[in-house]
Amino acid sequence: MKPFQLALVALCAWLPAAFAQHTGANHREHGAATPSKQAHGPYAGMQERAIKALSEQQLSDLRAGKGMSLALPAELNGYPGPSHALELAEPLKLTAEQKSRTQALFAQMQQEAKSAGEEVIAAEGALDALFKTKAATPGALRTATHNAAVAQGQLRETHLRYHLAMVELLSPEQVATYNRLRGY
Incomplete structure (x- = not known):
């Protein structure tokens, strides 16, 4: 495998994990639930x-x-x-x-x-x-x-x-x- 192809495969494997971490960190920063926790909508509790x-x-x-x-x-x-x-x-x-x-x-x-x-x-x-x-x-x-x-x-x-x-x-x-x- 050429170095360019090897870098592309590594990037494709790393991107989803990095995105998931970023999204989870972003939710925690804004007080939102992390992907592993149940998120609440604006009507939560009204039921x-x-x-x-x-x-x-x-x-x-x-x-x-x-x-x-x-x-x-x-x-x-x-x-x-x-x-x-x-x-x-x-x-x-x-x-x-x-x-x-x-x-x-x-x-x-x-x-x-x-x-x-x-x-x-x-x-x-x-x-x-x-x-x-x-x-x-x-x-x-x-x-x-x-x-x-x-x-x-x-x-x-x-x-x-x-x-x-x-x-x-x-x-x-x-x-x-x-x-x-x-x-x-």
């Missing part, structure tokens, strides 16, 4: 959730009727929410009647949002169950995703509707003050 698409925090927020940023189109476009209006009652100079009506609106919103949140949880649970039980078919999937989207839309509409009600309750000056105090 233990009761409903895979919902974290414990999301479940808690849905059950509590929290806004979860669902009303941002209203909030950031000059439509105050009842919860924050109550927090700012003093600087907004809410009248006794305005405060009473805002408290009533907030209580109604909470009741509706909790109910709508339970609908979201049920719809997401049904979607999860399709896959958990290996019963997912194109038709069942279409129905389940539609139901989940409708439930989410109804929850969002609930929160947004109460922002509309607050704009009717507050004066334009109070709305402007609300927006300024909230930093918008």
Whole structure:
């Protein structure tokens, strides 16, 4: 064998081993698993959730009727929410009647949002169950995703509707003050 051929054979034998070592060292440097260990994807651990698409925090927020940023189109476009209006009652100079009506609106919103949140949880649970039980078919999937989207839309509409009600309750000056105090 000629020296050039001998060097080429040695290089071909050495390259895979060198690449494997480099890749392993690179994984260790960046905190990733080495090739001999099990690598984890970004969803690792989520398989233990009761409903895979919902974290414990999301479940808690849905059950509590929290806004979860669902009303941002209203909030950031000059439509105050009842919860924050109550927090700012003093600087907004809410009248006794305005405060009473805002408290009533907030209580109604909470009741509706909790109910709508339970609908979201049920719809997401049904979607999860399709896959958990290996019963997912194109038709069942279409129905389940539609139901989940409708439930989410109804929850969002609930929160947004109460922002509309607050704009009717507050004066334009109070709305402007609300927006300024909230930093918008």
